[in-house]
Amino acid sequence: MPPSYTRFSTSIQPESAFTVLAVARQLIAAGKEVIELEIGDSPFATPDGAVEAGIQAIRDGRTTYGPSVGLPEFRAAAAAYVTEEHGFEVTAKHVVAGPGAKTFEQLFCEAFLEPEDGVLVFSPYFPTYAANIARRGARMVLSSLRASHAFRPNVGDVRRFLDEDSRAKAIFLNSPHNPTGGVATGDDLRGLADLVRGRDVAVFSDEPYDCMVWEGRHQSLLAQPGMLEQTVAAYTFSKSFSMSGWRLGYAVSSPETVQVFDLLTNTALSCVAPFTQLAGVAALQHDRQYRDDRMKEFHRKVELLVRGVNTIDGVTCLMPGGTFYVFPSVAEICNRHGITSHGLAMYLLEGADERLGVACLGGECFGAAGAGFLRLSCAQPDDRLTAAVSFIAAATTRDDRIVAYLDAHPDHRLETPYALSD
Numbered sequence: 046m047p048p049s050y051t052r053f054s055t056s057i058q059p060e061s062a063f064t065v066l067a068v069a070r071q072l073i074a075a076g077k078e079v080i081e082l083e084i085g086d087s088p089f090a091t092p093d094g095a096v097e098a099g100i101q102a103i104r105d106g107r108t109t110y111g112p113s114v115g116l117p118e119f120r121a122a123a124a125a126y127v128t129e130e131h132g133f134e135v136t137a138k139h140v141v142a143g144p145g146a147k148t149f150e151q152l153f154c155e156a157f158l159e160p161e162d163g164v165l166v167f168s169p170y171f172p173t174y175a176a177n178i179a180r181r182g183a184r185m186v187l188s189s190l191r192a193s194h195a196f197r198p199n200v201g202d203v204r205r206f207l208d209e210d211s212r213a214k215a216i217f218l219n220s221p222h223n224p225t226g227g228v229a230t231g232d233d234l235r236g237l238a239d240l241v242r243g244r245d246v247a248v249f250s251d252e253p254y255d256c257m258v259w260e261g262r263h264q265s266l267l268a269q270p271g272m273l274e275q276t277v278a279a280y281t282f283s284k285s286f287s288m289s290g291w292r293l294g295y296a297v298s299s300p301e302t303v304q305v306f307d308l309l310t311n312t313a314l315s316c317v318a319p320f321t322q323l324a325g326v327a328a329l330q331h332d333r334q335y336r337d338d339r340m341k342e343f344h345r346k347v348e349l350l351v352r353g354v355n356t357i358d359g360v361t362c363l364m365p366g367g368t369f370y371v372f373p374s375v376a377e378i379c380n381r382h383g384i385t386s387h388g389l390a391m392y393l394l395e396g397a398d399e400r401l402g403v404a405c406l407g408g409e410c411f412g413a414a415g416a417g418f419l420r421l422s423c424a425q426p427d428d429r430l431t432a433a434v435s436f437i438a439a440a441t442t443r444d445d446r447i448v449a450y451l452d453a454h455p456d457h458r459l460e461t462p463y464a465l466s467d
């Protein structure tokens with residue numbers, strides 16, 4: 046008899062972008078043309094400097110285990126980069142390497158959470174937060190991000206959580222925010238820091254989009270007085286340096302927390318591949334112009350897509366403050382046709398046309414607060430973005446096809462209409 050699986054492993058949800066990606070790839074393999082706006086991956090090549098450094102490191106035999114906390118030269122380069130780019134001083138001892146930013150969600154939860162502890166999460170949220178909080182048996186407490194507040198964190202909700210939850214222990218902050226594109230202002234971060242400072246509360250500040258801030262510069266919670274002791278900020282090479290498949294990131298925190306992460310990394314991962322870290326050092330030191338040029342491209346594409354989707358009947362979309370995601374409200378279209386936003390996304394991919402589809406995500410893939418929205422990633426050539434807009438505009442008027450799709454997929458029927466304003 047096969048052994049039974051844990052309740053944890055059979056109840057967690059995967060990152061939905063990867064699920065839709067798999068469906069899209071199946072349809073493409075079967076001959077359908079799909080405009081892929083579902084996954085937040087860079088379409089650009091890894092910069093040459095990083096590629097060359099990685100290959101050279103392999104040739105130089107940097108292919109064995111390294112220190113769990115990260116190579117000294119990687120930690121020093123990451124510290125110098127954060128100091129120069131984000132305007133607060135850190136050193137190598139504040140840095141721990143990881144295979145991307147996502148791992149730090151798990152390590153953060155292992156470092157700080159006991160079963161039943163309360164964790165404030167702004168919703169919609171990056172889907173793997175839920176699994177990592179559940180991994181420790183902790184409790185997720187949600188605070189909704191609203192379009193009317195530019196999808197910025199509600200500091201009043203933070204105060205209520207800290208005052209009223211007897212086991213309040215952690216906060217997950219993500220700015221710039223996936224999926225909404227919202228960016229916390231300096232005042233938001235000051236307000237949040239003033240509330241958590243001096244309490245037994247840790248903040249996971251997820252900052253993979255630190256180079257995708259479309260007005261002004263990125264601001265980290267770490268820059269607020271006292272926050273280095275209470276915050277773990279996670280950074281990645283996936284977005285800024287087009288290195289998602291290399292699996293490289295780092296976290297910045299107090300030396301004490303870094304030591305705990307060192308131990309947790311040791312027991313779970315051993316280390317990040319040294320040659321990957323050396324490619325990262327080259328990117329940080331030599332490829333910032335390449336990064337900035339690519340970020341400008343993303344910004345232009347975001348503006349193109351927002352302008353486009355706002356021309357579609359029934360769609361309203363804010364200009365995101367950051368990220369390469371566009372998060373339009375499609376509540377009116379969903380209510381008109383009695384279809385959920387996830388159902389609408391699946392219809393655009395599978396049901397709207399035999400030969401062409403658009404892959405994107407329903408906002409509820411990021412928690413109930415995302416219902417009534419779609420998340421579209423801009424990581425496609427301009428003509429594909431324009432074609433996607435025309436396709437969505439036409440597909441959402443084809444009543445007969447939507448009815449047929451809902452008949453075949455009744456689970457996508459919308460039972461209660463979405464609120465049209467928040």
Ligand SMILES: Cc1ncc(COP(=O)(O)O)c(C=O)c1O
Pocket residue numbers: 085144145146147148171219223251253280281282283289293294
């Ligand atoms: C909010 C957020 N956190 C973490 C990650 C994970 O990035 P990485 O590739 O560095 O693991 C992503 C990637 O899309 C993200 O959007």
